[in-house]
Amino acid sequence: MLEINDLYVYYGPMAALKRVSISVAEGELVTVIGANGAGKTTLLNTISGLLESDRGIIEFMGRNITGMSAHSITKLGIIQIPEGRGVFPEMTVLENLEMGAYLFQDRKAIRQTLEQVYSLFPILEQRRRQMAGTLSGGEQQMLAIGRGLMSRPKLLLLDEPSQGLSPLLVQSLGKTIEGLHKNEGLTVLLVEQNVQMALEMADRGYVLQSGEVILEDKASALLDNQAVKEAYLGV
Amino acid sequence: MDLGSMLLQQFVNGLSLGSIYVLLAVGFTLSMGVLKILNIAHGEFYMLGGYLTFSLWSLAGLGYWPAVILTIPAMFLVGAIVHLVGIRPLHGKGFLAPILSTLAIAFLIESIAFLVWPGTIRLIETPHNAVVYSFAGVSFTEQRLLTFIAAMVLTAALYFFLQRTKLGKALRATSQNEDSAELVGISGGAMRLFAMGLSAALAGAAGGLIGPLFSLSPAMGMQALFRALIVVLLGGLGSILGAVVGGLLLGLFEAFFGGLVSASWTPVAMFAMIIVILAVRPRGLFGREELD
Amino acid sequence: MDTELNLQTYFRLGMLVLLALAIGLPFLLNEYWLYLSVIIIIYIITAMALNVCLGYLGLLNLGYTAMFGVAGYITALLTIKAGLSEWIGLIAALGGVVLVSLAIGSVALRLKGVYFILVMVAFLGICGGTALSASDITGGSSGLGRLPIPSIMGLEFSTTFKYYYLALAVLLICLYVVYRLVNSRVGRAMAAVRDNEDLANSQGINPFKYKMIGFVTTGLLAGTAGWLYAHFLRFIDPGIFGFGLLFDTVFAVLIGGAGTLGGPIVGSLFVVLVPQLLGKIPVENIESIRYVIFSVLLLATILRMPQGIWGWFKARYNYRYKMSRAIIMRSPYCLLDEDLIP
Numbered sequence: 001m002l003e004i005n006d007l008y009v010y011y012g013p014m015a016a017l018k019r020v021s022i023s024v025a026e027g028e029l030v031t032v033i034g035a036n037g038a039g040k041t042t043l044l045n046t047i048s049g050l051l052e053s054d055r056g057i058i059e060f061m062g063r064n065i066t067g068m069s070a071h072s073i074t075k076l077g078i079i080q081i082p083e084g085r086g087v088f089p090e091m092t093v094l095e096n097l098e099m100g101a102y103l104f105q106d107r108k109a110i111r112q113t114l115e116q117v118y119s120l121f122p123i124l125e126q127r128r129r130q131m132a133g134t135l136s137g138g139e140q141q142m143l144a145i146g147r148g149l150m151s152r153p154k155l156l157l158l159d160e161p162s163q164g165l166s167p168l169l170v171q172s173l174g175k176t177i178e179g180l181h182k183n184e185g186l187t188v189l190l191v192e193q194n195v196q197m198a199l200e201m202a203d204r205g206y207v208l209q210s211g212e213v214i215l216e217d218k219a220s221a222l223l224d225n226q227a228v229k230e231a232y233l234g235v
Numbered sequence: 236m237d238l239g240s241m242l243l244q245q246f247v248n249g250l251s252l253g254s255i256y257v258l259l260a261v262g263f264t265l266s267m268g269v270l271k272i273l274n275i276a277h278g279e280f281y282m283l284g285g286y287l288t289f290s291l292w293s294l295a296g297l298g299y300w301p302a303v304i305l306t307i308p309a310m311f312l313v314g315a316i317v318h319l320v321g322i323r324p325l326h327g328k329g330f331l332a333p334i335l336s337t338l339a340i341a342f343l344i345e346s347i348a349f350l351v352w353p354g355t356i357r358l359i360e361t362p363h364n365a366v367v368y369s370f371a372g373v374s375f376t377e378q379r380l381l382t383f384i385a386a387m388v389l390t391a392a393l394y395f396f397l398q399r400t401k402l403g404k405a406l407r408a409t410s411q412n413e414d415s416a417e418l419v420g421i422s423g424g425a426m427r428l429f430a431m432g433l434s435a436a437l438a439g440a441a442g443g444l445i446g447p448l449f450s451l452s453p454a455m456g457m458q459a460l461f462r463a464l465i466v467v468l469l470g471g472l473g474s475i476l477g478a479v480v481g482g483l484l485l486g487l488f489e490a491f492f493g494g495l496v497s498a499s500w501t502p503v504a505m506f507a508m509i510i511v512i513l514a515v516r517p518r519g520l521f522g523r524e525e526l527d
Numbered sequence: 528m529d530t531e532l533n534l535q536t537y538f539r540l541g542m543l544v545l546l547a548l549a550i551g552l553p554f555l556l557n558e559y560w561l562y563l564s565v566i567i568i569i570y571i572i573t574a575m576a577l578n579v580c581l582g583y584l585g586l587l588n589l590g591y592t593a594m595f596g597v598a599g600y601i602t603a604l605l606t607i608k609a610g611l612s613e614w615i616g617l618i619a620a621l622g623g624v625v626l627v628s629l630a631i632g633s634v635a636l637r638l639k640g641v642y643f644i645l646v647m648v649a650f651l652g653i654c655g656g657t658a659l660s661a662s663d664i665t666g667g668s669s670g671l672g673r674l675p676i677p678s679i680m681g682l683e684f685s686t687t688f689k690y691y692y693l694a695l696a697v698l699l700i701c702l703y704v705v706y707r708l709v710n711s712r713v714g715r716a717m718a719a720v721r722d723n724e725d726l727a728n729s730q731g732i733n734p735f736k737y738k739m740i741g742f743v744t745t746g747l748l749a750g751t752a753g754w755l756y757a758h759f760l761r762f763i764d765p766g767i768f769g770f771g772l773l774f775d776t777v778f779a780v781l782i783g784g785a786g787t788l789g790g791p792i793v794g795s796l797f798v799v800l801v802p803q804l805l806g807k808i809p810v811e812n813i814e815s816i817r818y819v820i821f822s823v824l825l826l827a828t829i830l831r832m833p834q835g836i837w838g839w840f841k842a843r844y845n846y847r848y849k850m851s852r853a854i855i856m857r858s859p860y861c862l863l864d865e866d867l868i869p
Contacts, residue, residue: 050414069424070417079418086415088408090473099408102401103420151419273641324830330640331587335781336829338589342774343822350815457770461652464645503656506649513646514634 001026001187002155007056009046016042018211024189029181031190031198033232034208040191041083044157048080049073075103077154081161085140089133093124096132096143100150117146120176138169155187162194174201195232199223243373245490251379253486254386255441259459260466260478261393262437268410268473269430275337277438278460279344284310284439285451289357299361303443307436314435318428348453359446378447386444394475406430410473465505468512549695553688561687565759567799568694569752572701574779574791576748582786583709584741585721590647591745593654594624596767598750599757600658603671613677617754624750625743632742636735655768670764677758694755701748706788717741778821782828784835793837
């Protein structure tokens with residue numbers, strides 16, 4: 001579904017991403033793991049169109065989307081849940097969710113999706129009239145995911161969804177994502193620092209270091225990989 | 236006239252003046268919020284709107300109110316063109332460049348205005364100016380009342396637009412989190428263009444409304460800009476209600492200070508107010524957002 | 528290596544030629560052009576002042592012409608009303624400007640971006656409004672006139688010819704001061720603050736301190752220009768606090784090239800000489816049209832040539848000047864002592 005070939009992204013003279021090639025097949029849950037500053041967020045932002053790449057090609061469902069504007073890429077069905085939640089702080093929870101459905105007109109269908117999101121995250125329904133900025137970190141994360149779901153993603157990009165959340169929340173979040181993946185067949189590209197959780201959920205994984213892909217394998221294999229274990233699993 | 240009715244008189248004057256400042260400021264806060272720039276040319280949009288209304292009224296022979304109404308979409312167009320020519324190309328090129336661009340545009344508009352409507356001051360005469368209401372020793376023309384109502388209606392309309400319509404919400408979303416807005420499919424470029432046009436339209440409307448009350452001069456743009464800035468500082472960036480309160484307060488202050496203390500020192504007092512506010516609260520009185 | 532050395536030598540030679548020209552100029556010009564030359568020099572110093580804030584610090588200080596006016600009024604008041612010597616006027620004017628800069632800077636420099644611009648403009652407005660309204664002291668809109676002509680040890684600079692040399696001397700001093708400042712540790716610190724304030728802070732550079740140094744320098748330069756102006760025209764009025772001077776000097780700095788030493792010079796020449804050319808065109812209202820043309824040029828400069836004329840020139844001939852875009856584009860800028868052309 002998503003094919004990235006030889007991607008280069010430069011910040012001034014520095015290369016944030018070098019020769020990155022990643023693919024995500026339909027229905028897969030692929031994870032990209034790596035330390036802080038490895039370039040994971042840069043990768044997702046480039047796919048989403050928030051950043052421009054300097055070299056390389058990104059293809060989605062056979063179509064070249066390199067250099068497309070962010071809102072056009074969203075239109076294609078690539079939905080990113082950004083790092084740090086990225087909610088609209090001075091809009092209500094409900095308004096935030098409605099913003100997720102910005103591109104759609106069918107009020108009934110929107111309503112249906114909203115109900116689905118509410119059933120997934122009942123607390124959002126509870127707090128639907130509250131200002132998003134006043135929500136706790138975990139609630140904002142749920143809101144961000146809910147908003148992303150409202151956009152009816154074909155490909156869901158998740159940027160470190162576990163960041164800043166309590167272990168309990170991280171677990172429940174993991175189950176939610178897994179559920180979406182297994183039950184709805186949602187294609188997911190998950191960028192994570194919580195390597196254990198990410199590799200347990202994923203089908204395949206890539207390891208990113210200093211902007212380059214240094215390892216690529218089935219998730220289960222990566223879990224057993226000695227280098228991975230030492231560097232990221234603290235073994 | 237005893238002190239009581241003098242105060243009341245200034246109060247009434249201040250309200251009608253303030254209502255125009257509200258309109259001026261909400262447009263300004265819109266462009267600041269969505270585009271994240273200080274649009275130095277905002278006051279010039281106000282001035283242009285005033286002269287445009289004047290020209291439509293005096294040259295094209297339109298009635299006053301139709302002239303004002305026509306000014307609004309015309310100024311929207313002006314704002315959109317200014318954005319496309321002078322601001323869009325500089326998007327992402329740093330903090331200073333777009334502001335300097337608006338500075339150049341402001342001077343451009345003002346110098347053209349000096350050419351087209353040299354020096355002489357224009358006043359719009361409307362039949363409403365002739366009708367005078369008297370109340371508790373205070374008199375005001377019908378025009379003042381209508382101006383106040385018109386300005387408040389436009390402001391309320393903007394408020395509902397921003398709160399209830401999809402496009403309005405998209406504008407608010409863009410001003411709160413530009414990246415997230417793009418991620419839900421909102422085109423930041425389109426929002427910025429629209430916000431600029433809308434803010435110019437509102438400023439132009441304010442200019443058109445002030446025509447019958449005060450004389451127009453090409454230099455009124457900069458003065459208007461300062462007032463808009465003060466109101467935004469008083470009421471908080473991005474808050475319409477804050478702009479309403481701030482605008483009315485400023486209008487009242489100007490009326491009271493100008494009428495009772497000294498007209499010539501009023502500008503100085505207002506400038507001093509800006510400095511004092513910023514010295515004490517570097518983000519403005521109600522500031523939450525930081526600009527850069 | 529060879530080409531570099533050649534370039535440097537050519538440039539040094541060029542500078543000497545220019546200097547000789549500047550010294551010899553009064554013998555070649557008539558009164559009218561001599562007058563303009565003095566005005567140009569005053570403009571250059573004023574533009575240099577803004578350049579310190581805008582070019583070297585990245586601060587859009589739209590109120591700095593207030594210092595010009597404050598200095599002018601201080602010297603006017605002291606020399607006319609108190610009958611003191613014009614040199615005391617100079618010292619007092621500069622001292623006053625420093626105090627005012629420190630005062631307003633302590634508020635303004637703590638503010639971020641937009642708010643800083645706002646305070647400076649408000650400050651300019653206050654100065655202008657006060658000059659206008661406090662007419663008992665300042666003479667109101669008629670201003671103050673009949674300032675004394677400066678003299679040193681009996682030699683009076685009573686003709687434009689002589690005043691030119693006074694102005695030139697002051698200009699050379701100012702140029703030297705700015706050149707040394709920019710190439711010093713202080714100058715480098717200022718550039719660091721401009722390019723990335725947080726980074727500079729983390730490297731132990733106190734942004735506020737260096738901003739204040741630059742800010743006061745701007746004030747001093749503007750004040751010097753103001754003093755020169757007041758004693759040349761022997762007159763000062765509130766118009767000095769208006770947008771005319773402000774626009775002209777902002778324009779001069781940007782079209783000349785912000786952040787360079789040569790920029791303000793080129794820009795000031797442009798600002799004063801071009802209207803002379805325009806004045807030859809037999810069109811009504813040419814004065815108002817000149818503002819329109821300048822505004823368009825300013826816009827075009829910002830959009831297409833933000834490094835200014837001199838910046839463009841530097842980029843073309845100085846391959847060590849890695850920057851081909853000016854400060855206002857917020858890109859790294861390499862400082863002068865590495866450059867062959869300042």
